[in-house]
């Protein structure tokens with residue numbers, strides 16, 4: 181599955197919906213057993229959630245957007261398919277969450293390709309299920325530091341803390357993901373799927389139980405004047421970087 185939403189694969193509502201439909205199609209076709217998730221945007225895996233969806237819109241839109249973000253995470257996190265990410269670019273916040281929801285992560289060895297949950301740098305907060313997904317991957321202490329500081333880890337550090345499983349030269353990201361896949365596909369499917377569910381269901385259930393409250397919380401938080409201002413300032417900084 182190659183993500184293509186130029187220029188930065190930001191996860192807009194439309195793009196989230198496309199990803200969701202693609203995933204559902206693959207999951208319902210018995211011929212498919214695995215996905216390699218990668219990017220078609222040079223140098224960028226994903227810039228995360230689309231800030232334009234969270235800025236200057238009305239509460240109904242925020243609620244619709246957040247429901248789609250939740251849905252995509254739940255589907256990826258609990259997918260019965262083997263999902264491996266071949267991370268071939270910088271990967272921030274919501275994009276990093278997507279990669280963390282995969283079963284295995286291969287990252288291209290380029291110092292520019294940092295990844296992490298950098299929400300605090302924007303003046304916003306990673307929701308509890310982003311946090312849980314990170315904790316499940318790197319452990320509590322590393323997650324606590326990474327989340328508070330909004331750290332984006334370059335490849336060597338991402339490997340060291342366990343945010344990714346393998347770092348390979350850039351031209352080998354896809355082939356490394358394919359080689360890894362062979363090992364996962366050699367395991368009896370039902371045993372692997374049930375084990376995945378055993379490991380992940382408690383984390384997903386936390387959100388499933390509080391889904392509506394989580395949407396309301398997001399809408400309340402993102403609608404605050406101070407948060408809207410922080411997002412506008414951040415977007416402006418991104419634009420000024422060019423001049």
Ligand SMILES: CCCCCCC/C=C/C(=O)SCCNC(=O)CCNC(=O)[C@H](O)C(C)(C)COP(=O)(O)OP(=O)(O)OC[C@H]1O[C@@H](n2cnc3c(N)ncnc32)[C@H](O)[C@@H]1OP(=O)(O)O
Pocket residue numbers: 187188190224226227228229230231232270272273274275298299302304305306307397398401402415418419421422
């Ligand atoms: C209780 C609930 C609390 C709320 C929870 C919310 C959780 C939020 C999760 C998120 O994912 S927030 C998004 C975090 N993402 C980032 O911080 C990444 C921001 N982008 C960048 O750092 C850079 O763009 C890049 C990815 C490193 C790429 O750099 P490059 O120099 O190649 O491109 P740019 O010139 O910066 O960008 C091109 C173009 O794209 C726009 N853009 C970039 N990122 C986003 C984004 N996330 N959403 C929307 N638009 C984005 C950027 O402004 C440029 O636009 P133009 O100037 O061309 O109009």
